[in-house]
Amino acid sequence: MLAYILKRLLLMLPTLLGVLLLTFVVIQFVPGGPVEQYLAEAKAGVGGAAGAEGGGLAYRGAQGVDPKRLEQIKALYGFDQPAHQRFVQMLGRFARFDLGTSFFQNKAVWALIREKLPVSISLGLWTFFISYGISVPLGVAKAVRAGSRFDLATTLLVLVGYAIPGFVLGVALLVIFGGQLQWFPLRGLTSPNFDELSLGGKIVDYLWHITLPVTSMVLGSFAVTAMLTKNSFLEEIRKQYVLTARAKGLTERQVLWKHVFRNALIPIITGFPAAFIGAFFTGSLLIETLFSLDGLGLLSYESVIRRDYPVVLGTLYLFTLIGLVTKLISDLTYVWVDPRVKFD
Numbered sequence: 001m002l003a004y005i006l007k008r009l010l011l012m013l014p015t016l017l018g019v020l021l022l023t024f025v026v027i028q029f030v031p032g033g034p035v036e037q038y039l040a041e042a043k044a045g046v047g048g049a050a051g052a053e054g055g056g057l058a059y060r061g062a063q064g065v066d067p068k069r070l071e072q073i074k075a076l077y078g079f080d081q082p083a084h085q086r087f088v089q090m091l092g093r094f095a096r097f098d099l100g101t102s103f104f105q106n107k108a109v110w111a112l113i114r115e116k117l118p119v120s121i122s123l124g125l126w127t128f129f130i131s132y133g134i135s136v137p138l139g140v141a142k143a144v145r146a147g148s149r150f151d152l153a154t155t156l157l158v159l160v161g162y163a164i165p166g167f168v169l170g171v172a173l174l175v176i177f178g179g180q181l182q183w184f185p186l187r188g189l190t191s192p193n194f195d196e197l198s199l200g201g202k203i204v205d206y207l208w209h210i211t212l213p214v215t216s217m218v219l220g221s222f223a224v225t226a227m228l229t230k231n232s233f234l235e236e237i238r239k240q241y242v243l244t245a246r247a248k249g250l251t252e253r254q255v256l257w258k259h260v261f262r263n264a265l266i267p268i269i270t271g272f273p274a275a276f277i278g279a280f281f282t283g284s285l286l287i288e289t290l291f292s293l294d295g296l297g298l299l300s301y302e303s304v305i306r307r308d309y310p311v312v313l314g315t316l317y318l319f320t321l322i323g324l325v326t327k328l329i330s331d332l333t334y335v336w337v338d339p340r341v342k343f344d
Contacts, residue, residue, distance in 0.1 A: 001335070005328070012324045019320050020094070020313065024087050027309055090313065099314030104306045109314035112299060119189060119288070119295035122206075126214040131221040136268060138222070139229025143264075144256070146234060154226075162223035167286035170216035174290065177212060184212050187292035213291045225268070232264040269333065 071080060081089075093100060099109035138158075142151045178186045185191070191205050236242065237260055245255045285297040296315070303311035 005332070008328050008331075012321070015324060016317070016320055017091075020091070020317060021087070023313060023316055024083075024090070027312070028083055030307065094314075094317050099318065100310035102303075102308055102311050104303075104308040104311075109311050112311060113296065113315065113318070116294060116296045116299045119293050120297070122189060122210060123213060123217060123287070123293070123295065126210060127217045127221065130214065130218050131225060132268075135222050135225035136229050136265075139226040140233055140256075140261070142226065142230040143233030143237065146230070158223040158226050161219040164219065166216045166220055167290055169219060170213065170287055170290045173212045173216060185209050189293055213287050213293060216287050216290075229264070229268055232267055233260060236260045236264040266334070271330065 079086075090100075099113075101108055102112060105112065138154060142154055145151050173184075174186060177183045185208065189206070189209050190202075191197075191209070194202060194205055197205055242255060242260060245259050246252075250258075285301050287293070288295045288298045289301075299311065300315055302308075303315070
């Protein structure tokens with residue numbers, strides 16, 4: 001087991017390097033970089049030197065600019081050095097977990113992630129617990145009543161929910177419950193007077209704001225987990241040990257919850273680490289934009305649009321590393337749940 005873990009950890013290094021190298025190379029060919037946007041703003045009289053971002057250096061606005069000034073601008077964003085040297089320096093910072101400083105917001109990337117993380121945690125936790133809290137019992141009920149009207153009706157409902165994109169549902173919920181009925185707020189995670197509310201008032205206000213975005217994100221995740229749970233239970237119910245348990249005189253409840261339940265949940269439980277961590281970092285960009293929630297999804301999107309390369313590469317490095325570690329934990333969970341699994 002230890003050899004397997006060490007091997008997987010060593011394999012993470014070339015994977016991380018490949019992801020960062022590919023992204024860094026692509027960035028070099030993307031037009032509209034920091035220097036270009038700085039020159040464009042200067043030419044337009046905006047004077048946004050401190051807020052510029054982006055990539056290449058072939059912008060026509062450089063024509064007529066003092067060469068010394070142009071070199072100073074390149075040095076400001078680090079583009080006075082060759083690409084391979086900048087890449088090596090970036091790897092050195094990442095090895096120390098220094099993600100750099102944002103071009104656009106003039107803040108450390110770590111600080112930006114910490115600012116946006118509470119929104120993503122709120123969406124992720126509620127989505128994870130509600131999805132599994134409803135889907136697993138629903139899948140068990142469908143397996144026990146396989147082929148019944150209940151099974152067919154719930155299958156139709158979860159598949160319809162799965163087929164509806166989250167942002168489409170979000171628009172519908174906003175129009176109906178936020179606009180016409182005005183039952184829920186249209187934007188934000190809390191009200192402007194949140195700090196003035198009592199503890200109970202803060203809880204109610206928070207739940208009031210989070211209801212529509214979480215509903216939009218949760219509905220589509222029911223189908224996969226519910227159907228996986230159902231099929232896993234059906235597979236276990238047909239095995240020989242279930243017939244043996246029934247022959248010994250055990251009740252159907254004892255057979256189902258004492259024997260079948262433990263074995264059937266193996267594929268569900270082993271997916272918990274990836275689903276739990278993924279819920280924090282894979283928040284829907286469209287949902288965050290639709291409900292004006294300033295989370296990690298919106299941060300990543302705005303960084304790409306603004307060519308804020310330290311944020312793009314820093315968050316990519318962090319999310320890739322977390323994804324690789326989570327995948328390893330998911331694989332190790334198989335051994336913890338099912339001792340029959342070996343990684344020899």
